[in-house]
Amino acid sequence: MNEILRRHSFSVAFLTLVLGGMFLLPESSGTIERFSGYTMGTSYDVQVVDIPNSMDLNSLSFEVGSLLTKLDKEIFSTYVQESELSRLNRQGVNVPFTASDHLLDILLLSKEIATSSNGAFDVSVGSLVNLWGFGPGEIVRNQEIPDDEEIDAALVNVGIANLLIDEINSEITKTSNIYIDLSGIAKGYAVDQIALLLFEKGLENYFIEVGGEIKLSGRGVGGKDWIPAIESPQEGSIQIYETLTSRGETFALAGSGDYRNYF
Numbered sequence: 001m002n003e004i005l006r007r008h009s010f011s012v013a014f015l016t017l018v019l020g021g022m023f024l025l026p027e028s029s030g031t032i033e034r035f036s037g038y039t040m041g042t043s044y045d046v047q048v049v050d051i052p053n054s055m056d057l058n059s060l061s062f063e064v065g066s067l068l069t070k071l072d073k074e075i076f077s078t079y080v081q082e083s084e085l086s087r088l089n090r091q092g093v094n095v096p097f098t099a100s101d102h103l104l105d106i107l108l109l110s111k112e113i114a115t116s117s118n119g120a121f122d123v124s125v126g127s128l129v130n131l132w133g134f135g136p137g138e139i140v141r142n143q144e145i146p147d148d149e150e151i152d153a154a155l156v157n158v159g160i161a162n163l164l165i166d167e168i169n170s171e172i173t174k175t176s177n178i179y180i181d182l183s184g185i186a187k188g189y190a191v192d193q194i195a196l197l198l199f200e201k202g203l204e205n206y207f208i209e210v211g212g213e214i215k216l217s218g219r220g221v222g223g224k225d226w227i228p229a230i231e232s233p234q235e236g237s238i239q240i241y242e243t244l245t246s247r248g249e250t251f252a253l254a255g256s257g258d259y260r261n262y263f
Contacts, residue, residue: 031221039210044064049205089126099172131154132149205217
């Protein structure tokens with residue numbers, strides 16, 4: 001695998017039945033440090049075991065929240081007009097755009113996944129996302145769904161090959177008027193960034209979840225396994241489809257579904 005793929009361990013799975021993720025707390029006595037909030041239009045939850053007494057939990061919680069705010073509102077959001085991605089989407093064709101490390105990193109990863117999936121994953125589908133009403137702004141049309149002419153017009157501006165990345169000069173150039181939407185990868189990237197933050201602080205036992213994307217490492221309270229669960233893909237109350245066990249290993253899982261947010 002390419003180096004960019006090795007730097008990110010969250011799963012990208014293409015399944016006939018796509019599932020959302022959730023988790024179960026380990027049944028054990030003791031204290032587990034936990035903090036949560038909202039980001040990227042969804043919620044996040046971080047659980048950490050064995051935090052040293054010298055480490056301030058409030059400071060750690062603030063760092064995680066600040067990181068997520070930066071990734072969302074300052075860089076990846078298409079809903080914030082002055083986010084880095086929104087400015088890239090407005091950038092003219094064949095005009096180099098100077099990008100941050102995070103934006104370069106996630107777009108390089110996106111291109112790698114597009115190649116490995118034979119185009120099944122393509123972040124340049126933003127014009128179609130917007131056309132169907134899942135992006136920023138309001139779509140006004142006479143009929144309920146887009147017609148073939150509208151879809152064909154949007155497809156003209158789809159294709160990750162039209163995005164050129166110059167890593168040496170930290171520049172991104174669009175060779176056509178593509179519109180980038182990172183909704184399919186931003187939360188997983190954020191999970192990896194939180195995991196990196198915890199690792200740099202010497203924390204090895206954690207469970208991170210951002211909008212159904214999870215990464216866990218080590219063990220829970222009392223040395224017990226973390227127990228992630230997969231949600232049954234159906235409307236209504238949440239039901240568990242399957243439970244997993246971490247066995248003390250580090251792994252990640254990305255889930256998705258169209259049973260709660262759909263056209």
